[in-house]
Amino acid sequence: MIVDSVMVNAKAYMRNAVTECSIAIDEGKIFKIGKEVSMPKSDVRFDLKNLLVLPGLIDVHVHLRDEGKAFKEDFFTGTASASAGGFASVVDMPNNEPVTMSAATLKNRMRIAERRILVDVGFRSEFPRNLGEIEGIVKEGAFGFKLFMADQVGGVDVDDDEALLKAFRIVGKFGLSTAVHAEDMTTLKKAEDQFKHDRKNDLAAFLKAHSPDVELKAAKRILGVAKQTAMHLHFCHVSTREALDVIVEAKSEMRLSCEATPHNLLLSSDDLKRIGILGLTMPPTRDRAQVASLWDGIERGWIDIIASDHAPHTLKEKEDGSVWDVKVGVPGLETTLPLLLTEVKRGRLSIGDIVRLLSEKPSQIFNMKGKGQLREENHADLTVVDLRRKFKIDSSKFKSKAKFSPFDGREVEGKPVKTFVRGQLVMDEGEIVTKAGSGKILRRE
Numbered sequence: 001m002i003v004d005s006v007m008v009n010a011k012a013y014m015r016n017a018v019t020e021c022s023i024a025i026d027e028g029k030i031f032k033i034g035k036e037v038s039m040p041k042s043d044v045r046f047d048l049k050n051l052l053v054l055p056g057l058i059d060v061h062v063h064l065r066d067e068g069k070a071f072k073e074d075f076f077t078g079t080a081s082a083s084a085g086g087f088a089s090v091v092d093m094p095n096n097e098p099v100t101m102s103a104a105t106l107k108n109r110m111r112i113a114e115r116r117i118l119v120d121v122g123f124r125s126e127f128p129r130n131l132g133e134i135e136g137i138v139k140e141g142a143f144g145f146k147l148f149m150a151d152q153v154g155g156v157d158v159d160d161d162e163a164l165l166k167a168f169r170i171v172g173k174f175g176l177s178t179a180v181h182a183e184d185m186t187t188l189k190k191a192e193d194q195f196k197h198d199r200k201n202d203l204a205a206f207l208k209a210h211s212p213d214v215e216l217k218a219a220k221r222i223l224g225v226a227k228q229t230a231m232h233l234h235f236c237h238v239s240t241r242e243a244l245d246v247i248v249e250a251k252s253e254m255r256l257s258c259e260a261t262p263h264n265l266l267l268s269s270d271d272l273k274r275i276g277i278l279g280l281t282m283p284p285t286r287d288r289a290q291v292a293s294l295w296d297g298i299e300r301g302w303i304d305i306i307a308s309d310h311a312p313h314t315l316k317e318k319e320d321g322s323v324w325d326v327k328v329g330v331p332g333l334e335t336t337l338p339l340l341l342t343e344v345k346r347g348r349l350s351i352g353d354i355v356r357l358l359s360e361k362p363s364q365i366f367n368m369k370g371k372g373q374l375r376e377e378n379h380a381d382l383t384v385v386d387l388r389r390k391f392k393i394d395s396s397k398f399k400s401k402a403k404f405s406p407f408d409g410r411e412v413e414g415k416p417v418k419t420f421v422r423g424q425l426v427m428d429e430g431e432i433v434t435k436a437g438s439g440k441i442l443r444r445e
């Protein structure tokens with residue numbers, strides 16, 4: 001037989017080790033991994049020149065925008081950004097225009113995305129006001145649900161524990177997860193109003209309003225609700241030791257996972273003073289002791305996943321107004337992997353950690369079949385990395401529409417040079433080499 005392609009001279013990360021091998025790909029799947037002489041004939045041949053091949057990376061927290069927010073990012077630029085950063089799959093968040101929170105909005109979003117995406121994309125939905133509509137959203141193929149606790153985005157009152165309990169029970173019944181942004185709206189708004197009243201509009205006031213207590217309060221409350229159900233709860237961007245502690249404690253009692261972001265791991269509130277308002281995120285970057293406790297959480301395996309929380313905005317939105325009006329969040333798809341590979345160089349992470357945190361665990365935790373490991377029969381999602389490539393982060397070169405980064409100017413070592421999605425070469429040396437619509441929608445069955 002003749003397969004679609006064969007890659008020779010690969011150093012593939014498989015079963016906790018790097019192995020020199022060749023990889024045959026057919027119909028989007030890994031057909032065979034083995035010695036070059038054992039490879040079948042192929043239409044296309046790639047010489048990977050002894051570069052490292054990782055199972056296609058997965059970013060479980062991305063805002064692709066599009067629709068009414070296409071001026072910030074659209075499905076093409078967002079997934080181009082993903083592939084340029086070495087990601088073969090991403091999960092989109094629902095705070096769009098319109099908010100993804102019904103079968104109709106989800107269906108429409110998927111219909112638009114289908115023709116434009118370059119990598120595989122799953123879609124989370126917010127909760128509808130009428131909980132009876134959850135079933136329809138699930139049947140439409142939602143990846144899972146998202147609960148934003150810092151403000152009212154979806155249809156369920158984020159302060160109504162009874163309604164949340166009902167919603168979680170339904171989501172649990174369908175075997176899906178809810179990803180939660182844990183910051184307590186009431187406490188947050190109260191602090192914010194007080195600061196505004198006192199005309200305190202600086203970074204320090206923002207950090208105080210978004211205090212570790214605000215995160216902890218929301219984490220405790222939502223754990224209390226989710227514990228009464230069979231639903232899998234996933235904490236987005238854990239940023240404090242206090243929140244991590246209560247999550248770890250609850251892990252034995254329920255289905256629970258959590259993620260941390262590169263900006264919370266690699267920037268502190270001291271860096272924020274230098275970067276300024278552009279570096280504001282929710283939750284914000286914390287002090288050095290908190291950052292150290294997150295690294296401790298990575299080392300102990302308490303933090304399951306690293307996700308970028310890619311949050312594109314226009315530069316104007318980032319610069320307009322005070323800390324209370326400015327759009328918070330930073331793009332992260334094109335900086336995450338180089339930043340983490342640089343930590344490998346520094347000895348703080350291993351390649352195995354990167355594969356676990358950005359591919360194996362996301363695939364296991366969210367039941368993404370065919371992904372997460374280089375193995376025959378799995379999707380041919382491959383992230384090819386040059387560990388020796390040194391460069392300076394330059395947001396003006398991003399594929400994302402958001403041309404800014406709190407990491408601008410940082411020297412990094414290690415770069416994704418090719419991204420394959422289901423056997424299709426999407427990104428080659430920073431260039432997009434395939435057509436819009438080559439990615440697939442990750443529908444949950």
Ligand SMILES: [Zn+2]
Pocket residue numbers: 061063093309311
């Ligand atoms: Zn987010």
